[in-house]
Amino acid sequence: MKENVTRRAGRPRPVAVAPPPTPPEPGALAAKVRTLAPSMTRSMQRVAETVAGDPAGCAALTVTGLAERTGTSEATVVRTARLLGYPGYRDLRLALAGLAAQLASGAAPAVTADIAVDDSLADVVAKLTQDERQALADTAAGLDLRQLEAAVAALTAARRIDVYGVGASSLVAQDLAQKLLRIGLVAHAHADPHLAVTGAVQLRAGDVALAVTHSGRTVDVIEPLRAAFDRGATTVAVTGRPDGEVTRYADHVLTTSTARESELRPAAMSSRASQLLVVDCLFIGVAQRTYASAAPALHASYEALAHRHAPRRR
Known part of the structure; x- marks a missing residue:
């Protein structure tokens, strides 16, 4: 892979340039x-x-x-x-x-009308199902597999992984961090912007910072990603806006699609399913590449949690 020198924190550092998007x-x-x-x-x-x-x-x-x-x-x-x-x-x-x-x-592709206030629950279920299906299909069709592969490789080799997201995106960030923890990786999800920046400035080469933001311009997500980028960590952005500001500080960009927004279906709802698809792809890719250690770790976590769900004896 060709090498390029990018200036971070006032000093040049060799950074692998990802292949051009397909x-x-x-x-x-x-x-x-x-x-x-x-x-x-x-x-x-x-x-x-x-x-x-x-x-x-x-x-x-x-x-x-x-x-x-x-x-x-x-x-x-x-x-x-x-x-x-x-x-x-x-x-x-x-x-x-x-x-x-x-x-x-x-x-x-099938197209459905927006959800109306007087829709029956049956219509709501049908319209939401179609919208979610379309958003997932659009995300899968537009996902750059070479960028995904590069992000998976970085996560697999990471010493530490920090994931940032606020609002609805924080739920997606927590989901990814919890999955990675269960296969033995050191991963943290930061919803508090102060803690996110505090953690980001401790990152260095060999670490990964991943930001989840549908708009691509959420300041509380961009700031820690920029701090991690400046300190040499590999950075990944999961965003619905590949031209958004967050991509300026991302080594790898994974683009999501959304269902159509409406009064009863805001962006936070319409973007969530696509974001979860992308982080699931990341997790499965990492788990495949670390299977020898990931499988025992998953088994151990299942066993530990199973005991917590066991009925108590009186």
Whole structure:
């Protein structure tokens, strides 16, 4: 792997550069648009929504033709393609052709309406199930497996792991830390921002700091990640905004998708399932690579907890 020198804490340190991200599969294009559109400029939104809404028609257009159709510029079209994960417009056109073929074969994703105040519980269950299923499918389709592999490798070799998250994301951070503890790794979840920064400044090369933030701009998560980054720890961001500020301090970025937000389904709810999918993938990847030690550790924790659930004798 090529080496690059990144300045941290006032001194150069060799840092392995992760391979460039793999362009999304055709089926992941709509998911990428849903995830990134809120953070795009209006002109880029027009391009992204146009190609997602009419992949067959746009696949036949040149970059100039798409710019004219969307009332934007060629530079905006190219920037949109790159933000969606494609090296250039040619790669986006190939993905559009592939997506058009999928849609023609009947592989279009189901879409449900937002949950209404007067919906029956049966409708709520059906709509939530469909939304969660779509969010998980979108996250899986858009997940960069090379970034995931690099994050798993870093966690596997880590001396210590700190995980940051606040609000709903703190539940996801705690879930990952608890799983890693059960296979014998030294892992801590920090929901208190002061304790998170206090712990982060103790990290160094060989440690891992992982931040969970849907928005990518939660200050209480970014600050400890930046402190860990500056001290040479390997840093990972699990976020719904790959262009968010948190990624400036992340060696590896794992992008999540979300179900559609609504009045009764805020971002905290819609992002949670996708975040849990990503941290479960991280945990399983680490457990596979440390199976010789992870399996006995899991067994020991099961045994210890089983005794706590045993009925008491009177």
